[in-house]
Amino acid sequence: MEELDTVLGKAVALLRAFGPEDRLLPLAELVRRTGLPKGTVHRVAGDLVRHRLLEKTEHGYRLASGLFELGMRAATERTLLEVAMPFLQDLYERTHETVHLGVREGTEVVYVAKIGGHRQARSPSRAGGRMPMHCTAIGKVLLAHAESSVRSAVLAGPLARRTPHTVVAPGLLEQQLDRALETGLAFEREESTPGLLCVAAPVLDTDGATAVAAISVTGPVGRFRPEAHQNAVRAAATALGSTLARRPGGL
Incomplete structure (x- = not known):
């Protein structure tokens, strides 16, 4: 792979080898996931440790605080989060359900923030995590307000079926997007995760048409x-x- 021919490419490959649930990865697992030679992985990992992007432990490597510091310097997301937090907290106090703030990146949703209390519904979302647009309420409302090329790319599929309720018919999804554009709301009904329901609304730019972000409230079937x-x-x-x-x- 061409991107692995550079030092930067190798470093990024190591960092991206960590999945959402990974807390620590042994050297052998980093070698397996990246496909890089063991000596290369050891050398590049050492450089990342020195720059506080990885931390070395007795049993392997884990992501270090330097990554968090860099992430918090991302100007757009940081500004959005700082301005949005009081509104998200107010919304949580009104609903006492899980509140999300998300933005679009390509054809995916990136969650910028997630607020939930002790009784929050179990969901796969997490701050900094990604989800497909077609099966989430935030994704649908962002997609509804996206440029036509993005909308066409998603509708052209394939639309992955994450649950038995996921909308995988392009025509039906397009109807939902049109409805979201008309009403300013999008809904998810157990489409990304069994047992979860969600409603989302767009945060519109000054032109009143472009969505810079979206906010949602999520809760479990039976109560929400x-x-x-x-x-x-x-x-x-x-x-x-x-x-x-x-x-x-x-922003």
Whole structure:
């Protein structure tokens, strides 16, 4: 692979070898996942340790705090999170359900923040994590407001079926996107994870058409009614959009 021919490419490969659930990886596992020679992995990992991007332990390597520091310097996401947090906290206090803030990157959702209490529904989302757009409420509402080329790319598929309820028919998904564009709301009904329901609203740019982010409220089947929280999530998203619009230079 061409990207592994450079030192930077090798370093990125090592960092990306860590999955969402990985806390520590032995050297042998890093070699297996990257396909790089053992000596190369050992050398590059040592460089990353010296730069505080990896931490070496008795049993292997884990991601270090230097990565968190760099991530928090990402200007757009940091500004968005700083401005959004009071609105997310208010929304959580109103609903006492799991609240998410997400942005679009390519054809995926990246979660910038997640707030939940002791009774929060179990979900695969996490701050910094990614999910497909077609099976999440945040993804649908972001996709509805995305440029036509992005929408066409997602609808062209394939649309992965994550649960028996995932919408994998392009025509049906397109209808949901049109509805989200019309109402300013999108819903998920056990489409990314069994037992979870969700409602999301877009945070619109000053042009009133482009979504810079989206906010959602998620809860479990049996207790949570998405329709009961649609006004609250829409109000939070609208208020955040208005606040961002008043900032000099926006995001």
